[in-house]
Amino acid sequence: MGGKPELLSRMAAGDGHGENSSYFDGWKAYDENPFDLHHNRGGVIQMGLAENQLSLDLIEEWSKNHPEASICTAEGASQFKRIANFQDYHGLPEFRQAMAQFMGQVRGWKATFDPDRVVMSGGATGAQETLAFCLANPGEAFLVPTPYYPGFDRDCCWRSGIKLLPIECHSSNDFRLTKEALVTAYERARSDGIVVKGILITNPSNPLGTTTDRATLAMLATFATEHRVHLICDEIYAGSVFVKPEFVSIAEVIEHDVPGADRDLIHIAYSLSKDFGLPGFRVGIVYSFNDAVVACARKMSSFGLVSSQTQHFLAKMLGDEEFMAMFLRESAARLAARNERFTAGLREVGIGCLRSNAGLFSWMDLRGMLRGEKTAEAELELWRVIVRKVKLNVSPGTSFHCREPGWFRVCHANMDDETMEVALDRIRVFVRQHQRQQAKAQRWAAKGQLHLSLQRHAGIASQYHALSSPMAALLSPRSPLVHAAS
């Protein structure tokens, strides 16, 4: 057969699609023993999934009140034939119109969107791949500020053959992207002989849960224009900003702040998976200000069109401006309450999170809990304990390409209040136990009882080591930590 195809081989080697990272490994632990509030309170709680379950009841209610929005109801069946048969890759005109309107609404009407630039793709996953195919050749690169969503390695690179190169950001300034860091990454790529074709940012950031400020966006638009590189803004959490500062879209910045920006270089990825909690509906959008990219992406959308059944339903819902306003308001309030409750709960035991204003997760600082040298290995060791013993599937910072060990992304919008409280209790029990053991160790050290300390410390050490193998963790009896927490 002329050798194994490269993509099959790369998949088998776990390269290029993030599949062998701890980000995904944690899911296995969850899949094997999922928590259930009523039937398996000792199971693993899924905190690795950036999913929004907080406001789906509003959509369900709207749906029940609008049977005409579905082609599968007596009220909507007259549209069945037209919709089922619809296959134009431009999409239903009413869907593009409603989506463009909603994209303006979710950005506070501070930028306008042209329905003719709305291109469908299979989720944000497909949107990122489409842009990679459109903007770069194999071997060329996008720069991405760290930490960043690990799925980008699959979405942008796997089949297109492009590279992602990190722009290193640090906790010292709350992981904000600076021009210095950008220039450093850009120059390093050039000196390595790599053609940089774009800068890819997520705004609001996943995993940080922070929005990019206006000045930084203006800097990026200016840099892109000066250096002839594309700027791709993943804004899939635009509708999940729950406190000030308000969200600023790149669309607003090039309309009002940097009128000299070259619009041909600016592209937005959007989706309804996060803001609405509708990942199953596979709605991804490429919105480009570049005509050639719109045309090319639209041809590519043949590979990832949104089901016309779903387009039809969403056209009606997104077009209901009043409902959308209520939804965005209520969703933000619920996200704010959830975030406040979770971070306040952690503060009780001295655990901090990066101050955030958006998203479905917290960026939790466990640097103080790393054993020994603050290395990626120490982070993974702590992560294994959290997954296998504390039974929370959180995601370690290393899987987001974060260079500073000890940060964890913890999703908390994909569960009900009660489950979130169980999760919070588990973390607090774990942290307190850790604190008690540290305090003891310090007292012993202070008393000069060093040899004793080492013996006691072995209690924690053995716990850590028993879990370095996932199989060992699986075979171990149910964790007392979990019992205490549930």
Added chain:
Amino acid sequence: MGGKPELLSRMAAGDGHGENSSYFDGWKAYDENPFDLHHNRGGVIQMGLAENQLSLDLIEEWSKNHPEASICTAEGASQFKRIANFQDYHGLPEFRQAMAQFMGQVRGWKATFDPDRVVMSGGATGAQETLAFCLANPGEAFLVPTPYYPGFDRDCCWRSGIKLLPIECHSSNDFRLTKEALVTAYERARSDGIVVKGILITNPSNPLGTTTDRATLAMLATFATEHRVHLICDEIYAGSVFVKPEFVSIAEVIEHDVPGADRDLIHIAYSLSKDFGLPGFRVGIVYSFNDAVVACARKMSSFGLVSSQTQHFLAKMLGDEEFMAMFLRESAARLAARNERFTAGLREVGIGCLRSNAGLFSWMDLRGMLRGEKTAEAELELWRVIVRKVKLNVSPGTSFHCREPGWFRVCHANMDDETMEVALDRIRVFVRQHQRQQAKAQRWAAKGQLHLSLQRHAGIASQYHALSSPMAALLSPRSPLVHAAS
């Protein structure tokens, strides 16, 4: 920006996605002046779209009788949250189960399908691309019998960078694929230094409307096994076989006829777009007997998942075995009646079609109407007249890579009976006019009035030439042919 990305440039040049072919040009004429039975009887009738509108009423009716199948009804809303939030790329278990069952049913229960091998893709378009990415590296090739679906150039090649090489088939044996033609194509590729990774067939064939016989399928499975090349069978018209001989799936052949075939080399693409007339729903399926391909394709399905709203609906419908049996029976009867009526209508004026037993189209033989040398240019000249003057958007054989000029694919399942009769009338009027002019020319020639004949012939010639430019055709007054027919 380091040069324009290759895919953008290739698109602009019209390469690799069939966009500059006459197959698509005809759509423009249709889009500019679409026929409407009540409001625009002089418009262009769309006969270039292999779409099945004949039995959608049955699905609409089923849908109305099963409100619980939709998450947007009072009866189904309890499932809304679960379904909307569902994002596992394995798909809903009930969807895969129902799809596997239906794939057996549509193949007369002569082969069984394993739900765990059912992989979703965005339509058959996505299924073909997924298989290309999984099975071959850029520059490697699949062999494809001609004539073949022009979309394959986009689906298989555009983004994956693989090549399609023709296996030339001929009208002398009704375009059947022979081992000799296959070996010739295979050897030619090898002598050109191209690595052949697979053979891609459509069974039933688009554009021929014929099924592949068991012996040919056995030959292909044996050849694939002996030469270590993959065999990809596009079976998206499996449920659109309307008369005998019955459809034989490659799944049946490797189960019963060629037990020694290497199953790791066998892959099926399926879809619900054609058999059900649901192209808007974007349901494509990769079914591979190769575990590594299933695993790789499933990862890739992230780019083209089926909307969970649609999966949920279809799981219920496909799982209704009794309804499915009725649907397949009734759909076949309607397709048979439509095909019989259309081909009989053409026979009245002496126009033949390849004898077919499947599909949504006829492969019409207009070789006798080509002017002068029987060339591809003569075919395109005739095609321009048919599109611009007769106002039927049919597809010329050249766009299907057919090497024998004069064949046209004419779709007739995407319209109601009355529209089909209008189309048929237009063809008959056109053919009769052509026949009268030919007869006159022959009489004059027989009388030795050659110079007069040439003058009169100029009447047809000028009509042809006026249409060689699409703009000229657009600006010309409404065709008398159309008036006569409508």
